[in-house]
Amino acid sequence: MTLNRQTRAALFATLGYFVALELMLVAAILYWPSFRDNVGALRVLTKPIPMLNDMINEIEDLGAIAYVLGQHFFKGCNVLGCAAATLFAAGAIAGEANRGTLEILLARPISRRRLLLERWATGAVQVVLPIFLTTLTVPMLLARVDESVQFWPLMWCAAHQGLFLLSIYAVTFLMSTMGRTPLRITFVVLLLSIFQFSIYMVKTVTHYSLFRLADIQTFREVYSTAGPHGTWWLFLGVIGLCLVASLAIFERRVP
Numbered sequence: 001m002t003l004n005r006q007t008r009a010a011l012f013a014t015l016g017y018f019v020a021l022e023l024m025l026v027a028a029i030l031y032w033p034s035f036r037d038n039v040g041a042l043r044v045l046t047k048p049i050p051m052l053n054d055m056i057n058e059i060e061d062l063g064a065i066a067y068v069l070g071q072h073f074f075k076g077c078n079v080l081g082c083a084a085a086t087l088f089a090a091g092a093i094a095g096e097a098n099r100g101t102l103e104i105l106l107a108r109p110i111s112r113r114r115l116l117l118e119r120w121a122t123g124a125v126q127v128v129l130p131i132f133l134t135t136l137t138v139p140m141l142l143a144r145v146d147e148s149v150q151f152w153p154l155m156w157c158a159a160h161q162g163l164f165l166l167s168i169y170a171v172t173f174l175m176s177t178m179g180r181t182p183l184r185i186t187f188v189v190l191l192l193s194i195f196q197f198s199i200y201m202v203k204t205v206t207h208y209s210l211f212r213l214a215d216i217q218t219f220r221e222v223y224s225t226a227g228p229h230g231t232w233w234l235f236l237g238v239i240g241l242c243l244v245a246s247l248a249i250f251e252r253r254v255p
Contacts, residue, residue: 010122010126013084013087013088013126014125014126014129014130017080017084017126017130018129018130018133018134020080021072021076021077021080021130021131021134022133022134022137024071024072024075024076024080025071025072025076025134025137025138025141026141028067028068028071028072028075028076029068029071029138029141029142029144029145030141030144030145032064032067032142032145032147033145035059035067036063036064036067039056039059039060054217055070055216058070058216058217058220062220063147064142064145064147064149065149065223066216066220068138068142068149068154069157069216069219069220069223070216072134072135072138073157073158073161073214073219074211074214074215074216074219077131077161077165078161078164078197078211078214079197081127081131081161081165082165082168082190082193083190084126084127084130084165085127085165085166085168085169085172086168086169086172086185086186086189086190086193087186088123088126088127088169089123089169089170089172089173089175089176090172090175090176090182090183090185090186090189091176091182092119092120092123092173092176092177093116093119093173093176093177093179093250093253094175094176094177094179094180094181094182094185095176095182097179097180097255098180098181098182102255103255106255112250112251113247113250113251115250116177116246116247116250117247120173120243120246123169123173124166124169127162127165127166127169128162128165128166131158131161131162131165132155132158132162135154135155135157135158138154139151139154150223150226152226153222153223153224153226154223156222156223156225156226156227156228157219157222157223159228160214160218160219160222160229160231160232161214161219163232163235163236163239164213164214164235166235166239167234167235167238167239168189168193170238170239170242170243170246171189171238171242172185172189173242173243173246174242174245174246174249175188175189177246177249177250177253178249196209196210196211197209197211200212200215213231213234213235218231
């Protein structure tokens with residue numbers, strides 16, 4: 001079966017996202033022994049930034065698992081994941097309008113609801129699948145540095161990360177159903193994400209950052225309970241409301 005250009009592009013983008021996440025994860029875990037042996041010196045460097053100092057405390061308390069939660073989820077998945085969620089969602093509908101192909105898309109003999117849901121689901125899989133695939137490699141990589149981790153609690157952390165990123169994806173997708181310029185949507189969402197990440201590092205305003213919902217402390221709670229976190233209702237609510245709104249807007253959209 002020959003894949004069309006759009007499918008090939010989606011697969012290539014997902015593969016690139018996966019490879020980037022995996023390379024960051026491999027580098028971080030292989031660096032763990034050096035990090036562990038020099039954590040005292042790192043504490044001196046992070047002392048002026050209370051939030052980074054708290055992260056060092058978490059790693060000293062829990063060891064390798066806290067390091068993985070910080071490097072893989074808080075740093076790797078949050079940074080690359082936010083970018084991927086934004087890029088995959090921004091062009092889903094607005095990209096068609098920008099290229100002048102939305103009318104052709106709407107002329108296909110399928111309902112608008114099905115069309116939108118297919119687009120939404122494809123992007124959602126692109127955002128979430130690489131997170132789970134890379135997380136599956138963590139136990140094997142940690143074994144190379146003589147460390148171990150509990151498998152299922154780690155996968156619950158991956159699920160939490162996936163829901164957090166899907167919330168960003170759903171909001172961006174909603175903007176895409178209303179807009180015509182994917183570049184503008186991408187710029188706005190990424191700018192807001194960078195702003196939210198920056199205020200996370202400022203102790204006086206850190207609790208106003210959305211990244212408090214996906215930081216080391218939160219992942220530590222998910223890992224220790226090995227089950228759904230209390231914020232999942234918030235994530236699911238945002239995702240559901242944005243999807244319903246996207247369907248309603250797309251039903252009435254004209255090319």
